[in-house]
Amino acid sequence: PTNADAWSHLGCELGRQGKSDEAVTALREAIRLKPTLAGAHSALGVALQGNGKVPEAQEAFREAIRLDPQDAESHSYLGVILAYQGKLEEAIALHHEAIRLQPQSAIAYSNLGFVLMQCGRLDEAAAACREAIRLDPNSAEAHANLGNGLQDQGKPRDAIAAFREAIRIRPSLVSVYGKLGILLELQGELEEATTVFREGIRRQPNDGYAYANLGNVLQLQGNVIDAVAACREAVRLQPDNPKAHFVLGLSLTQTGDFVNALNAMHKGRELSLQNPRWRQPSAEWIADLEKLVKLDNEFKEVVDGTKTSLTASNRAQLAEFAAMHKHRPEIAVKWYQQAFAEEPKLAENVRIPHRYNAACTALLTATGKGKGVDKLEDAERARLKHQALVWLWGDLPGWKKLSESIEPEQLSQLVRALEHWREDADLISLRDDKKVQQLPAEDQELCRKLWADHAELVKCLQEKRSPAK
Known part of the structure; x- marks a missing residue:
């Protein structure tokens, strides 16, 4: 219990395990027993920094350097703190001094890379981090700092790989999990991001x-x-x-x-x-x-x-709200029908896709998606699918008319809107061959003609957008 070196070693090990509070206690005991133990002051600075006690950490690193001016790591750690304080040039100088004192110090190169990132010197930062990894392939901090730099360079996949390697080496490096999770989320890998968080x-x-x-x-x-x-x-x-x-x-x-x-x-x-x-x-x-x-x-x-x-426009808005937010498509279909009957122009304006949304809602109702639609009779489901076909069919002339009145550079937006029909999951019962075969014969024919005319219109707009030279 009176061996300062033993307390210091224990504190360092607790720090590596991510137990910062216990590490601080052990290292303070080491310093109490032997105030001139420079390594204990340096390790205490690391633990305090991990706890967010930056002023105390800064004081500990300065004391470590005073006791041992050749302590490269303390120079480097102090440089990191100064970087957070915006003293970037002083921080860079400390890291270069650390590298001069210990040219093989992976920590110094890793921390130099971190500060260079703060200065926007991203290529130099990445090079410093890679040198740190060359010197110590198992430096979790170097991989994490490289990940930060790669992210800033707009290389998310490479950054993800670097962050993964950082926590593989040291799973207790908790600051990396948030960065990795956010990158995975931005890449659309939501389940994996959830696991990481x-x-x-x-x-x-x-x-x-x-x-x-x-x-x-x-x-x-x-x-x-x-x-x-x-x-x-x-x-x-x-x-x-x-x-x-x-x-x-x-x-x-x-x-x-x-x-x-x-x-x-x-x-x-x-x-x-x-x-x-x-x-x-x-x-x-x-x-x-x-x-x-x-x-x-x-x-x-x-x-x-x-x-x-209610005005017809207000009723159409409520219909969309009922379908999207109240999950009551059967009410929405009824309100759409009433709105279109009161004001036909609401359906004809394809810029505001009331009729398209109504068709999607009718199909959701017919396929039993939403509250209160699971007990619909087969005849009612067939009627709703037919109504959806009629509504979609009614939109095609509107799109064609709109294409004739807009500037050529706007045609791409129309093409994208129409191509969405081929991707929209709500229309799957009118796209899937097996599902279409379950429709009445006349609706099967109407469905085939709908998609043929749709394809012809898309092709026509694409050619109009990019005329042959």
Whole structure:
């Protein structure tokens, strides 16, 4: 118990295991027993920095350098702190001094790479990190810093590989899990991102940012119940994190709890305005949610009969709301039909895709997707599919007419909109050959003609967009 070196070794090992608090205790005991133990001061600086106690860490590194001016690692670690403080040139000088003292120091090269990134010298930063990895292939920090640089260079796949290697070498390097998870999310690898975020939380349960990231990737997958739970935990742990409130708002929107979603969005915006680096379009999100709250109130009033006076345009808006947010496609179809009967021009304006949305909604109802549609009779399902065909058929002349009145450079937008018909999952029952064969004979023929005319129109627009030379 009185062996300072033993306490120092224990503190270093606890630090490697990610047990920063215990490491600090052990290293302070080593220093109490032997105040001139430079290595203990240096290791204490690392542990304190890991705990976010930067001023104390800076003091520990300076004391380590005072006791041992040849301590390359302490020079390098102090350089990292100064970089965070914006003292970039001083930080670079410290890292170069560390490399002069110890040319084979992977840590010094890795930290130099980190600071060079802060200066925007990305190629030099990547080169320094790669030199660190050459000197020590098992340096988790070097791989992590390389990942940061590659991400800044716009090389997400390479950055992902570097981050993976960092946590393979040292699974306790918790700062990497969030960066890796976000990159995977941006690449569309949502399930893997979820796994990474969960592992980061397992290793650091009090990280509110990790819970916010998890909530976001869960709501993107439609798992809104777990997303809401994750975001509420994020808010509890870090109530001043705007992302937690924003993602909570997005998740609550998907559950239909628009009022609480709006409250969360307002709180997120209030916090984000205090951070000039925040760039999310929160004002637009709030405006959209205010519309949803209004539509939700109108929906309830129309359904319970307390509101009977509606314009055709308002009824079409409510129909879209009923299908998308209340999951009541059977109500939506009825309201679309009423709106089109009252004002046919609503259906004819393909720029606002009411008729296309109505067709999709009719097909969702016919295939039993949504509340209250599982008990429909076969005849009603067939009628809805026929109605969808009629609505889609009615859109084609509108698209052709629109193509004749716009500038040539706008044709690409029309082509993309029409090509979406071939990709939209809502139309699968009219695209899949086996499903089409289940339609009545006249609807099978109508369906084949619809897609033939659709293909001809797309081809015509493509040729018009790119005329032969």
